[in-house]
Amino acid sequence: MSEPRRRPRRAPPSRRQFLRLAGTAAVVPATSGLLAACVRAAGSRSVSGALTLAAPDHPVLWPISAGNDPIADNLTPERNATLRLYNYADYIAPAAIKAFEKKYARYNVNVTVSTFNDTDEAITKIRTGAVPYDIYFPSYDQISRLVAAELVRPLNHSYLTNIDKVWATFQNPWYDQRWRYTVPYTVYTTGIGWRTDKVSTDIASLANPYDALWDAKYRGETAVIDDWHTAMAMCLLRAGKNDINTASSADLQVISQQLSELQRTSQPKVTITMYNDLPAGQLGQCQMWSGDVINAQYYLPKHTPVSLLRYWFPPDGHGMVDNDLMVILRDGKNPVLAHLFVQFMLDTKNALTNFSFVGYQPPQRSLVPDTVVARGFVPKNLSTAVVQEEYFDVGYRLLELTVDNDAAWHRIWLAFKAGG
Amino acid sequence: MAAAFTVTLRWFRKRFSLWSILSLPGIAWLVLFFLAPLYVVLAIVFGAVDPTFRTPTPIWNPAHWRAGQFTYVIDRIFGSDAVFGPALLRTAIYVLAASVVCVTVAFPVAYYVARLSGRRKGLILALLIAPFWISYMMRMLAWVNLLADDGLVNKLLSFGGLFNVHEQWLSGKSIVVILGLVYGYVPYMILPLYAGLDRLPQSVLEAARDLGANRARAFVRVVLPMCRPTIVAGVLLTCLPMLGDYYTNDLLSGSPSTAMVGNLIDQTVLTPGETGYAGAFVMIVLVVSLIPMLYYVRSVAKSELTAT
Numbered sequence: 271m272s273e274p275r276r277r278p279r280r281a282p283p284s285r286r287q288f289l290r291l292a293g294t295a296a297v298v299p300a301t302s303g304l305l306a307a308c309v310r311a312a313g314s315r316s317v318s319g320a321l322t323l324a325a326p327d328h329p330v331l332w333p334i335s336a337g338n339d340p341i342a343d344n345l346t347p348e349r350n351a352t353l354r355l356y357n358y359a360d361y362i363a364p365a366a367i368k369a370f371e372k373k374y375a376r377y378n379v380n381v382t383v384s385t386f387n388d389t390d391e392a393i394t395k396i397r398t399g400a401v402p403y404d405i406y407f408p409s410y411d412q413i414s415r416l417v418a419a420e421l422v423r424p425l426n427h428s429y430l431t432n433i434d435k436v437w438a439t440f441q442n443p444w445y446d447q448r449w450r451y452t453v454p455y456t457v458y459t460t461g462i463g464w465r466t467d468k469v470s471t472d473i474a475s476l477a478n479p480y481d482a483l484w485d486a487k488y489r490g491e492t493a494v495i496d497d498w499h500t501a502m503a504m505c506l507l508r509a510g511k512n513d514i515n516t517a518s519s520a521d522l523q524v525i526s527q528q529l530s531e532l533q534r535t536s537q538p539k540v541t542i543t544m545y546n547d548l549p550a551g552q553l554g555q556c557q558m559w560s561g562d563v564i565n566a567q568y569y570l571p572k573h574t575p576v577s578l579l580r581y582w583f584p585p586d587g588h589g590m591v592d593n594d595l596m597v598i599l600r601d602g603k604n605p606v607l608a609h610l611f612v613q614f615m616l617d618t619k620n621a622l623t624n625f626s627f628v629g630y631q632p633p634q635r636s637l638v639p640d641t642v643v644a645r646g647f648v649p650k651n652l653s654t655a656v657v658q659e660e661y662f663d664v665g666y667r668l669l670e671l672t673v674d675n676d677a678a679w680h681r682i683w684l685a686f687k688a689g690g
Numbered sequence: 691m692a693a694a695f696t697v698t699l700r701w702f703r704k705r706f707s708l709w710s711i712l713s714l715p716g717i718a719w720l721v722l723f724f725l726a727p728l729y730v731v732l733a734i735v736f737g738a739v740d741p742t743f744r745t746p747t748p749i750w751n752p753a754h755w756r757a758g759q760f761t762y763v764i765d766r767i768f769g770s771d772a773v774f775g776p777a778l779l780r781t782a783i784y785v786l787a788a789s790v791v792c793v794t795v796a797f798p799v800a801y802y803v804a805r806l807s808g809r810r811k812g813l814i815l816a817l818l819i820a821p822f823w824i825s826y827m828m829r830m831l832a833w834v835n836l837l838a839d840d841g842l843v844n845k846l847l848s849f850g851g852l853f854n855v856h857e858q859w860l861s862g863k864s865i866v867v868i869l870g871l872v873y874g875y876v877p878y879m880i881l882p883l884y885a886g887l888d889r890l891p892q893s894v895l896e897a898a899r900d901l902g903a904n905r906a907r908a909f910v911r912v913v914l915p916m917c918r919p920t921i922v923a924g925v926l927l928t929c930l931p932m933l934g935d936y937y938t939n940d941l942l943s944g945s946p947s948t949a950m951v952g953n954l955i956d957q958t959v960l961t962p963g964e965t966g967y968a969g970a971f972v973m974i975v976l977v978v979s980l981i982p983m984l985y986y987v988r989s990v991a992k993s994e995l996t997a998t
Contacts, residue, residue: 415743539943551839673742676744676963677963684954688773688953
């Protein structure tokens, strides 16, 4: 009878094996250290302490830290320079850029545009300092982090005399008192866009127009904006709640229920390409930014009249209103040219050139609804997409949330996006 | 100097065979582009989050790893609040269905090219590879136009206006996503199947026929068993990228009702504070991918054993 086979016992390691093992053991922490060093080498400015969050009822005057002073007055622009803009795709008119290069041709200026998909991605890249972008186009809800991490350069107002051409509300905004770091770029509202040939309901005349997006009749033809805060805030507005930055768990529960109902009834597409999908006929109605519906007229197929496009935003201004900014980055190599570019974009003529390309309205004093329509920037049937200064007195702003609240909102959005 | 070099070379030759030296670039590649990135993912999944920017802060020392982000994802797959469960289940069903359709479509095509196409083999092969010349995204965008409400598909189905067809193909239909996956990945199935079927010895098939098997029986008893490792390889080649695919769903549906695990990764990876979740999803996909991979290894080992 043979003995049962046994698993051979491992012999004690020889001296050579021990050395090899010890070497491996030494390599793992060394690799960890190397990777950690690589990350540190990439460089990222950290912030200590809690962030100050600005709000309309809590305006903030951001400090100017030592060593990050504004540039001096009357400096000569940098010569043979490449001015680097960091922006969303198609969010600045090439004609405006060319005009700037032409204006400062004697300094041999070249302007380049790098693009990002969303501002979180942008800020991550800016923090690495890998590319010395000069001007960045963020939303106002990023300003606290940009200032706290000292990523932005304070403005020298002597270069920016065109500021008096923009709405008064942006000459001392609550998110940046005394406009130390920011100037406004565009303004927009968030409402509902639709096509009259696909949606028989007159959405604007509904008691609660937001209900249209929950209407099962338009299942397969509906979309909401793929931006967590914008889409979720609409759920609150539909439910009659105006605090679109709420930290209340009951309100968050309302959002969650509204999103589930939305999924169950109209099963919307979640996208940011409605400026193309609506005119192309792939959508009948959608949550939409005013700038996108203005842009949509250029994406209509041949022989499709622009008159079938509609846009609703609460006429009394009690809806979501927002604005984007221009800031000069601290790591940029051309601060003087950057100031000149900002000044250039604040000029009415150049701002209008930009408006006609991007569809997003600059907050220029000279632009009132009638002139915007009369001058052909916006067709008459989309006059509701024109942003008015008064909206910013009563409209709801999407604010930067506290870290815990932000995480709670994101968790609900992720659950919705998972289709669970 | 020369003597020292010769001695070193001799020592090197004595210690290591030529083949082990030749494997060094491959090993270096694996370490640099697989193991190191995998370790980075682990350091992020089990790492921390920057309290201000909410960007991931990797923890490199495993002794200090935190399981919070990983357990958050796991709890939402299997726990009472299983919001991610449906997306994972959906991914499994879509990938399984698409793989089955891929095999069904690819096998006859590969069989025809390998064994019956004769002199046209080269041409047909070139045509099969042709889709690779166009980017995956462009091909999907083409389908977006074809499947649009006023697109060619609805026009064809309406037989020139005879019927009123207004099917909304791009409005979150599972079948469209599955067929999109099939369309996108079927060439990856055809090519390995072709390679396997082309190598099938004709003599074995003739022997089966000589021994009385009809065509169908010869196919079932001889061709299919001999092709099993090839079929498994083809399924692996298609289902592994399908598991991480997100843009097919993005382009052909865009609705959360058809979201796959790739969409969850895409959604979370750049969301502040959620990059660790993306890493956790990646780890889950990796572990799930290992199962067919192990089956493949076992299948190949078994067939080699049979051959010897």
